[in-house]
Structure formats: structure tokens, C-alpha cells
Amino acid sequence: MTLILRGGKIIDGTGAAPFLGDLVITEDRISAVGPSAETPPGATVVDATGHTVLPGLIDPHVHITWGETITNPRSWTAFSTLTTEQEAGFLDVTSKAARQFAEGAYIGRETLRAGFTTVRDVGVAAGYSDVVLREAVKNGFLGGPRILASGGGIAMTGGHGWDLGVVEADGVEAVRLAARTQLKAGADVIKIFATRAGLAGEVPGGPEFSIEEMKVICDEVRQRGKHTAAHAVGAEGIKRAVLAGVDTIEHGCYIDEEAAELMAERGTWLISTLHPYDRQATRATALGYPPYAAARSAEIMEVYPRNLRMAIDRGVKTALGSDSGIPGLTPHGENAREIVLFSRLLGVSPVEAIHRATGAAAESIRIGGTVGTLVPGKLADVLMVRADLETDIEAVLDLDNIRYVIKEGATVIANGEWKI
Incomplete structure (x- = not known):
């Protein structure tokens, strides 16, 4: 045909x-x-x-099994909007993984409707619900984008993401086991929470895992022909992750010149996520987030576009991720807002922004030989x-x-x- x-x-x-x-x-x-x-x-x-x-658009940073969509503001997962006593009982007795799979089936369809034919899920999927969703789409049971799945991700005990269903592990042997377990379950990518979030703590985006811990994870993943993604907001954590051998840096808000030069030298990808910080800077308080969230996001947005521009000018390979799935902030189906923001805030042409959401995005997640252009x-x-x-x-x-x-x-x- x-x-x-x-x-x-x-x-x-x-x-x-x-x-x-x-x-x-x-x-x-x-x-x-x-x-x-x-x-x-x-x-x-x-x-x-x-x-x-x-080309079909590619989003290398989503949370496809939780959060709202642009057509449905209700969510069974994360910060649930189900409030009645009957609904609360439902949440108590049903599996979070099952709920995430059901929600992900709807989210996947909405994502495909928005023109995104490939996404990479980057952590906090309960019970490997993103892996199951990937297989359901691949085998024709559900309509949705091509999915690269990560499972829950790995964080240090009490580190960023500990309350979102990630695997907590400390020390080289514990993180090695965590990586092997997630690979055994079918993960395409292992998400490492290398730093704190950008909105909390005395040092926003401060480092968490050591270089040695992350290197063990990267070595295990590379031996299986898979790749790694590191949540890394602050400059020190970015540098540690790059030295450990991580393939993609997620967010990178406070990247400095030393980190950028290191990334360019080693060929590490940077995944821009302007969308959530832009939204939090203006809507966090109205949506019930703590007051500091809006202030910290505004601080980030003062420097983030400039830091991205600096990194690109120093040769850092960059692709665009929407961080879709954050409750109230980044609904699925609006993934393309990252493309619009990147073009507007960095002053790049729409053609360049589209390249970073298609051909470059495909290369960043190692599927450039089959899709993206x-x-x-x-x-x-x-x-x-x-x-x-x-x-x-x-x-x-x-x-x-x-x-x-x-x-x-x-x-x-x-x-x-x-x-x-």
C-alpha cells in the first residue's frame, strides 16, 4: 500500500x-x-x-502512567483528585500498578493524538506499569506511542523520588542489584536520581549519589545494551553523573561552563525541560503547591534558558522533553509546549526546535537509525x-x-x- x-x-x-x-x-x-x-x-x-x-514528534522525558491529560483533569495516581469516600476505598484496595496501567492506556492515546509517536518514560512507574504498557502497545492491544520504559528508577534512601515509587539503594552493591533487577523486568533505560529537585532544600539540585555508585549502574546498563538517564539539576550533580558515564542529563537547570564542556567532550545529551518550571513559576501557588515552589521556579527560569544557550554554544547535544505528568502543571497531550518555549525563550528558529524534538530526540534515546527524520x-x-x-x-x-x-x-x- x-x-x-x-x-x-x-x-x-x-x-x-x-x-x-x-x-x-x-x-x-x-x-x-x-x-x-x-x-x-x-x-x-x-x-x-x-x-x-x-516526522512524528518524540518526547524523551515523560511520566506516561500518571498525571492528567488536556482532556481529563482527573487522575488515579500521584496526587489523586478522587475525593469521595467510595473512591478513597477504591484506592485502598486496588493495585497502584494496575491503576497506572489503566491510566497510561488513556494517556498514551492522548499523547499519540497530539502528534507524539515515540516517548521515553523516565521513572516512578509502579510495578513496571510502563513496561507492561509498552508491550500492550507494541503488540497491538492498545493505541499509543512507541514507548521506551524505565520502571521505577533508582534513588538513594530518602533522596529525590523516594516517595514516588522508586527503588531506594545505597552503596555500589545495592545499586548494582537495583539496576539488574530493573533490567530483568524489561527496562529500556535506567533512571538515576543523581540530585535533589530544583525546588527544595538549602542547595537546590544538590548532589545525592556518588560517582562510584552511578558508575556501577552505568556499567551494568551498558553491558545489556541499554542506556541511562540522570535527573540532575545542579552543576555538581551533573558533573558527577557525566563522569560516571550517564547517557542523558535530564533538566540540567544549573549547568555551568565546566559541566557543559565535560558533556560536550563526552558526548552526553542534555534533555531540556523548560515546560514544568515555566508553569510552576506562574501557577504553583494557585494549584496548591507550597509557596516556595513558585519562587524557586521563578529563580530557575531566570537562568535556565541562558544556561541552555550556553551549553548549546559549547557543543552540548540537546533534545527537548516536556516532563508531562506532573499533576496540575504538565498535562499529557500538551507535550509540544516544550518546543514552543524552547523556540521562544532561546530565540531559535521553529525548524531548529522541531529538529530537537524529532531527529535529535531520536538520537538522544538511541533510536535515530529507525525514526526521527x-x-x-x-x-x-x-x-x-x-x-x-x-x-x-x-x-x-x-x-x-x-x-x-x-x-x-x-x-x-x-x-x-x-x-x-
Whole structure:
């Protein structure tokens, strides 16, 4: 079966200049991209005039089994919004992992509807609910994005994330066992909580794990052909994680020049997450978060865009993550807001921002050989948006503009309507 998206503005995800042309999909692969394509017998042709055709978006930092969506403000997990006595009893007697799986099934569908065909879940999934969700999507039981799963993640005893279902471990042998256990359960990536959060404590984002502890985790993961992601907010924790061999640094709000140069030298990726801090700076108090949350987020947003710009200028490879799933702040389905913020706050072109949410994002999570760019031979993960995203990047936030979503050659959204 052949599908042709004809006459759209093509942003191919490589960072190259857009052009008007045709995209041809044959079975599950991109077979041609160029100014003009022949129409083979039996091909389906979609008029893409006035639309942007780009790779399916990739979000390397989500929490896909908890939190709200843009269409459903209720959540069974994390800070639950279920309040009646009957609902409270339900929470007491049911498995959190089962609830997260059910919620993740809905979240996955909403994420795919927003144009994200791949996500990487980065921790706090109870009972490996993200691993089960990954398999359900992969085997066709559920509609959703391609998922790279991490399970619960690993934190030191009492460290950041201890109350969110992570595995607590201290010392090299304990963290080795924790890593092996999560790999055995099917994790694609191991999340390491290398620092405190950016909003609490006397030293925001202060270091927690030692280099030796994180190195053991990285060595175990690398031997299995998987990769690691480190929650790292402060500069010292970032440097420790990089020296330990971590593959991606999540957040990196207080990255300094020394850390940036170390990351560039070692090829460590930085995953930008402007979205949650931007929201917390303005909405935390109204949503019931402690008063310090808004103040600390405002402090972070004073320096974070500038620090990201510095890191990029020093050669740090950077991709964009939304941190979707934080209750009240980053609802699933609004993942593309990170793209908009990155373009606006760092002053980069929409084409560059899209590159960091497609081709670069795919490389950051080690799937760049199969998806992320509109290149013949790659899997056909494709998005068609009713707007010129080169000049109006905010149009990607309006779901009505998401006209076609294609995942591995299968059309899941056509003319804005579900096909599965």
C-alpha cells in the first residue's frame, strides 16, 4: 500500500531548510521525499497544500502512567483528585500498578493524538506499569506511542523520588542489584536520581549519589545494551553523573561552563525541560503547591534558558522533553509546549526546535537509525499539521491542526479523526 502526502511544506527533522514537496510512504517505510513524486497505480494521495509535513514528534522525558491529560483533569495516581469516600476505598484496595496501567492506556492515546509517536518514560512507574504498557502497545492491544520504559528508577534512601515509587539503594552493591533487577523486568533505560529537585532544600539540585555508585549502574546498563538517564539539576550533580558515564542529563537547570564542556567532550545529551518550571513559576501557588515552589521556579527560569544557550554554544547535544505528568502543571497531550518555549525563550528558529524534538530526540534515546527524520528507508512516523510551522510554531499546540498522524505507516489520525 502506498500513501502520498502531496505539496506540503516538508520539515524533515534533520535541521535542514524546509521545502515544498511530496512524501511517499510504502507499507511501513518512507520510500521517497522530494519536490515531486510519481503516483504509482493504487496509491492514496492526500493534498498537503498549506500544511506542514514533519516526522512524528518524540518526547524523551515523560511520566506516561500518571498525571492528567488536556482532556481529563482527573487522575488515579500521584496526587489523586478522587475525593469521595467510595473512591478513597477504591484506592485502598486496588493495585497502584494496575491503576497506572489503566491510566497510561488513556494517556498514551492522548499523547499519540497530539502528534507524539515515540516517548521515553523516565521513572516512578509502579510495578513496571510502563513496561507492561509498552508491550500492550507494541503488540497491538492498545493505541499509543512507541514507548521506551524505565520502571521505577533508582534513588538513594530518602533522596529525590523516594516517595514516588522508586527503588531506594545505597552503596555500589545495592545499586548494582537495583539496576539488574530493573533490567530483568524489561527496562529500556535506567533512571538515576543523581540530585535533589530544583525546588527544595538549602542547595537546590544538590548532589545525592556518588560517582562510584552511578558508575556501577552505568556499567551494568551498558553491558545489556541499554542506556541511562540522570535527573540532575545542579552543576555538581551533573558533573558527577557525566563522569560516571550517564547517557542523558535530564533538566540540567544549573549547568555551568565546566559541566557543559565535560558533556560536550563526552558526548552526553542534555534533555531540556523548560515546560514544568515555566508553569510552576506562574501557577504553583494557585494549584496548591507550597509557596516556595513558585519562587524557586521563578529563580530557575531566570537562568535556565541562558544556561541552555550556553551549553548549546559549547557543543552540548540537546533534545527537548516536556516532563508531562506532573499533576496540575504538565498535562499529557500538551507535550509540544516544550518546543514552543524552547523556540521562544532561546530565540531559535521553529525548524531548529522541531529538529530537537524529532531527529535529535531520536538520537538522544538511541533510536535515530529507525525514526526521527523523513529519510527513505526509515519507519514512517509522520505528522501533518494544518499550519506553516516554520512561521507559526504555536499552531502545533492546537489539536484541531493535527490533521494526520501516521505511525509505522499506519494512519491513526486522518482529517483530525481517529482511524483506530
